[in-house]
Amino acid sequence: MRPLGATAHRPGPRRRDPAPSRLAYRLHRLWLTPLVRRLVRVGLPAGALALLAWAVFADADRRAAIAAPVDALVESIRQRPEFMIGRLEITGASDVVERAVRARGPDPLPASSFDVNLDALREEIEALDAVASAELQLRGAGVLAVRITERRPAILWRSTEGLSMLDRGGHRIARVTRRAARPDLPVIAGAGADAHVGEALALIETARPLADRLRGLTRMGERRWDVVLDGGQRIMLPAEAPERALERVIALDQARDLLDRAVEAVDMRNPARPTVRMAGPAVAELRRIRQLERGESGR
Amino acid sequence: MSGLYQAQRAMRAMRGAAMQRGVIAILDIGTTKIACLVLRLDGPAARRETDALGPMAGQSRFRVIGAATTRSRGVRFGEIAAMPEAERAIRTALQAAQKMAQARVDHVIACFSGGGPRSYGLVGEVALDGAQVGESDIARVLAACDTPDYGSGRDVLHAQPVNFALDHRAGLSDPRGQTGNHLACDMHMMTVETATIHNLLHCIKRCDLELAGLASSAYAAGISALVEDEQELGAACIDMGGGATGISIFIKKHMIYGDSVRLGGEHVTSDIAKGLQVPAATAERIKTFYGGVMATGMDDRETIEIGADSGDWEKDRRTVSRAELIGIMRPRVEEILEEVRARLDAAGFDHLPSRQIVLTGGASQIPGLDGLAARILGQQVRLGRPLRVQGLPQAATGPAFSGAVGLSLFAAHPQDEWWDFEMPSDRYPARSLKRAVKWFRDNW
Structure with a gap:
């Protein structure tokens, strides 16, 4: 008897030829080519993604529509x-x-x-x-x-631009209209004085015995200081070691009352040879006294 | 012979290109199956010291990364008989192997057993006048071998220098660097029918592949089935295939004789089909499951269900004893072995120092074959399996694959052939250039 099951559980017509067709064979070989493989696996999806992105973002309205909610969200967080x-x-x-x-x-x-x-x-x-x-x-x-x-105001500086307050480091703090606005601060003047405020403060400290007569300091030639006293008297200090020179003058004043005399200026610029410039009437008076001493009559 | 020389050189160049690309396919076109291996070549291997002339063609380590077999169609006696069928079968095997290897293969080395191979031993000699032997001298002596008239319609498949003699010292494998007055060389040449090669070339071209080498499957099976000392001392490899049985004799690591008998396992199958009146597929199944060549008393009692699909109960329920099956198979196997014996006798196999015989190929798996072969061929018979190579799947390690494995060895370590040497300069048109250079050097 012919077996009935032999054909029954064969689902479809059996494929007679296991050989691939020429086209299938060629396509398979093409697919195994590394360059083609990479192109299809990486290049194609990447290209499709790029195309999709370009298609979406090419339209300005759509770009705005995408950007607006994002901006709103960011803004709502910022404004919390x-x-x-x-x-x-x-x-x-x-x-x-x-x-x-x-x-x-x-x-x-x-x-x-x-x-x-x-x-x-x-x-x-x-x-x-x-x-x-x-x-x-x-x-x-x-x-x-x-x-x-x-900044703490330490000194007043009178320059060509007016009167200003400086701190200890010489930094400008504010402009002052009148000297009388800050009578507690000493005054310095002259170009380049602001760069040597520390030196000026030390000199003023040294000149404390003369405090009631001190008017201020003047920077001369951006090099050295002059101490200006009331009545136009000056003590001209050297560029180097001005404090010692000032101390000598103060000692001289305390011993001999130098500054109470008719002296216009005490010149200490050369420390080895202190010089005194006398006022005009005093010089005439001195000459007269010397003539008397020599036994000559007056004029 | 110059055109052949150019063609073989072109194939060597193609093999070089394949080595550069690193992937090459091996195609063993048999009568029952077509095997395809894909090899990955891993760069140059260490030189084998025992190689005759050293690697002229470039050698390489390799690894099998793809393997596939398919039932062969359109091939008879190891020759392509129906071109489109054979082409489809080759395509099937190639595609499966490529798929397993995940690599595209563009170069293929093929072997086949048909084409009526014939062996010739050639002798050539040249005078050296006391100079050192260089490569050009070897090329000269190879070219000086007097080619026999092997007939029109035949082509040289192998031409391998086997032995060199310098003056009166024979048996040199590499005479380069030695001095002498007289260089002689023995060369083994194998020819096959041109039409067979052309058919194969056409099939491979239709599969979009480049042929990078051709070999006789008897030679390939001998490379892989014979162990090293058998190759050295002298042995014959009998590659019992489906449609043809290849014979190759090796000595000193060279093939010195190759032949094929146009009988094989398919004839046994057809005998069974005729004798038992069953279809060929059933006969093949019965042969592989119950076949044998040595009957014992037990075999009388062992019955085999033949079966059929005719609808006649009597015919569909036939049984046959195993002894009857052996009775059908044995005469045919004996015929094959006797034919082989005749060829070996003709080749003078008896004069070899060691007369080892190695049976391999798919048909050598018949139980009891070694005993039968020992009676017909001589006492020293063993069954051979192919060399183990890296990456070969377990299913492809049987004796049926010794041709394919041997061909992979051939692809990776080819022996020097005549066309690996430059053509001698007196046959070369570039000689005028050399002469011009020489003239310049002499006169300036």
Whole structure:
């Protein structure tokens, strides 16, 4: 009997020829070529992606439509109350400086801390003449704390541009309209005096015995100091070791009352040969006395 | 012979290109199966010291990265009989091997057993007048071998220098650098029918491949199935294939004789099919499962269900005893072996120092064949399996693959052939240039 099952569980017509067709064989070989393989596996998907991206982003409206929600999200995070600065708390500053700092601070005031560049703001504040250093700190509850260390005025400087206050380092702090506004500060004058404020302060300290007569110091030729006393008297100091020269003059004054006499200037520029310039009437008087001493009659 | 020389040189150049690319395919075109191996060549190997003249063609280590076999179609007696069928079978094997290797192969080395191979021993001698032997002298002596008239319609497949003699010292494998007055050389040449080669070339061209080498499958099987000392001392390799049985005799690591008998395992199958009146596929199955050549008393009692699909109950339920099957197979196997014996006798195999015989090939797997062969061929018979090579799948390590494995060895370590040497300068048109250079050197 012919077996019935023999053909029953054969699903389809059996493929007689296992050989690949010429085309299939060639395509298979092409597929095994490394360059083609790489091109299809990497190049094709990459190209398709690039094409898709270009097609999406070529339209300006669509670009805007994609960008707008992103921008809105970023903005909503920036504008959260946790990141907002509501108040500027300034410590250690005088009224004038505080006003100047407020003018430079973020404006209008409820501002996002993302928009405030603290470093730039600190540099801007430190660029103020009156400010030595500033510390900025974002505190909770929307407070931007600014702690300011002001420069201490040490001296007044009269230059061609007017009268200004300097600190010990010679840095300009502010302009002063009148000498009388700061009677507690000594005055210096002359070009280049601001670069030697420390020296000037030391000289003024040395000249304390003459404090009631001292008018100020003048920088001569950007090289040396003159001490100016009231009545136009001057003590001309050398460029080197001016303090010792000044001390000698003060000692001379205390011993012989040098400066109370009719002396126009004490010239200490050459320390080995101190010279005294006398006032005009005094010179005439001296000549008269010498003539008398020589036994001559007056004129 | 110059055109052949150029063609073989072109194939060597193609092999060089394949070595540069690093991938080459091996195609063993047999009558029952077509085997394809894809080799990855890993650069030059260390030179084998025992090689005759050293590597002139460039050698390489290799690894099998793809292997495939397919049932052969359109091939009879190891020759292509139906071109489109054979082409399709080759394509199937190649595609499967390429798929396994995941590499595209452009160069192929093929072997076949048909084409009526014939062996010739050639002798050539030249005078040297006391100079050192150089490569050009070897080329000269190879060219001086007097080629026999091997008939029109035949082509040289192998031409290997086997032995050199310098003055009265014979048996030199590499005479280069030695001095002498008289250089003689023995060369083994094998010719096959041109039409067979042309058919094969056409098939391979239709598969978009370049042929990088051709070999006789008897030679390839001998390379892989004979161990080194057998090759050195003298042995014959009998490659029992489906449609043809190849014979190759090796001595001193060179093939000195190659032949083929146009009988094989398929004839045994067809005998069974005729004798038992079964289809060829059933006969093949019965042969591989129950076949044998030595009957014992046990075999009378062992019955084999033949089966059929005719619808006649009596015919479909036939049984046959194993002794009957052996009775059908044995005469045919004996005929094959006797034919081989005749060829070996004609070649003078009896005069070799060691008369080792190695049976390999798919048909050598018949149980009891070694005993039968010992009666017909001589006492020293063994069954040979191919050399183990790196990366070969387990399924392809049987004796049926000794041709394919041998061909891979041939691809990686080819022995020097005549065309590996430059043609002698007196046959070369470039000689005028050399003469001009010489004239310049003498006169300036």
